[in-house]
Amino acid sequence: MEKVCLEIENIELSYLDKVVLNIPRLVVYQFDRIGIVGKNGSGKSTLLKLMNGQIKPDQGHVKSFADFAYFDQLVKPDDREANYELLGKLSIPQTEIENFSGGEQTRLKLAKILSDYHEGLLIDEPTTHLDEAGTQFFIDELTYYYGALVLVSHDRYVLDKLVTKIWEIDDGFVTEYTGNYSEYVDQKELQRKQQQEQHDKYIKEKSRLTKAAEEKMKKADKITQANGHISKKESKSKANKMFMTKSKDTSQKAVQRAAKAMEQRIKQLEATEAPKEEQKPSFSQSTALQLHNKFPIMAEQLTLKAGDKILLEDAFFQFPLGSTIAIKGNNGAGKSTLLRHIVNRGEGTIISPKAVIGYYEQMGYRFDKEQNVLDYMKGRSEYDESKIRAILHSMNFTGNDIKKNVRDLSGGEAIRLVLCDLFVGRYNILILDEPTIFLDVFCIEALEDFIKAYEGTILLVSHDRKFVKAVADCQYAIEDKKLKLISYKE
Secondary structure: OOOOEEEEEEEEEEEEEEEOOOOOOOEEEEOOOEEEOOOOOOOHHHHHHHHOOOOOOEEEEEEEEEEEEOOOOOOOOOOOOOOOOOOOOOOOOOOOOHOOHHHHHHHHHHHHHHHOOOOOOEEEOOOOOOOOOOHHHHHHHOOOOEEEEEEOOOOOOHHHOOOOOOEEEEEEEEEEEEHHHHHHHHHHHHHHHHHHHHHHHHHHHHHHHHHHHHHHHHHHHHEEEEEEEEHHHHHOOOHHHHHHHHHHHHHHHHHHHHHHHHHHHHHHOOOOOOOOOOOOOOOOOOOOOOOOOOOOOOEEEEEEOOOOOEEEEEEEEEEHHHEEEEEOOOOOOOOOOOOOOHHHHOHHHHOOOOOOOEEEEOOOOOOOOOOOOOHHHHHOOOOOHHHHHHHHHHOOOHHHHEEEEEEEEOHHHHHHHHHHHHHOOOOOOEEEEEEEEEEEOOHHHHHHHHHOOOOEEEEEEEOHHHHHHOOEEEEHHHHHEEEEEEEOOO
């Protein structure tokens, strides 16, 4: 029998008046490989923190019987030592951490947590910022890990490779599915189809019985009317009149009984709700200020450095007006550095004088100030409060979500908020550095819709291959200190 590593029982955890988690019982066994999935803000990171003892429940208890290590998606690398061999495998640069890219910070945190053996790992969004090589390293390291793994991730490829159970969080409840992510999706789709079939069957039977009951009642009404209009010939015979009335009364009651029986059968039908339609968020689309330059972002003989390291050397490029340009490259290649250099109109760049740039930074979801979601938006927007509330609602900030402290938001919630702020501004160029990190599938699809509809110019960096393929008009890659055009849509 497998050892129990962690047990959760009768958990209730609320935030304001909203139940965040309601868990009768969950168990993590010694060799479990569990992937936690759910929408942004559903409680995935909260559940991990609860399991790690960082959050205490309102009711119930969490019992840990093993040594668990915890990987936090948002904190910076700590001071613990890391295995020298792992640092080499992960290509961790020998420089100050302030110079690290997001991917390099993630690699360093992974090196530190994997340097020592733990009986269990609680890992929150480990492949955020990682390039393909970094993600593959993580998969390789965890494939033969001898212990319990509990993983929060929106990376479907990683979940397919590493987990054998899925915990889905929805409306505070956790449902367990056997299999990896793809098998979970298949099970969910089968459930949806079966529920739709049961709902259609219920509606059809209810409609049939309702119609039959109505027809029976109409028939009873006709009998009642007929009793009140007996012909003169029938009324001459008292006995005949009594016989006819009694006969029709009996017939009327029988029809009414049949109608009531059908109504009772309708009440006894097992009602099956239609499958819940998932609400996709929608980013507000503001009017882009007009630009007339054919190439609003250009560079000639651009050289970029990070410390003593040369990232780009004598680079030349012309980014076309109204296009979505994606820049690819390995972690540390200089993608984020290039975006910041363009935003700052650095040496070697030629930016249209009428360019108004909206910039989303890779680490832009880290908040320093204590304030709630609504106040954050009010302090950054000229819209009135009702418009701001409508914008937040469109991005699934509903009910008491707008009262949440921005520092308590999950990674996905934080990014949705920052993107809300960015997209309601009047810009003609948007520069987005890893905008999909932590976003759930619905939000990524909404972001794709926004970008496709946006009339301005967008320059972005993303390791999400599916996302880039959906939105990019042209793709560049930083390779061998050059910026090379690798694909272009006609």
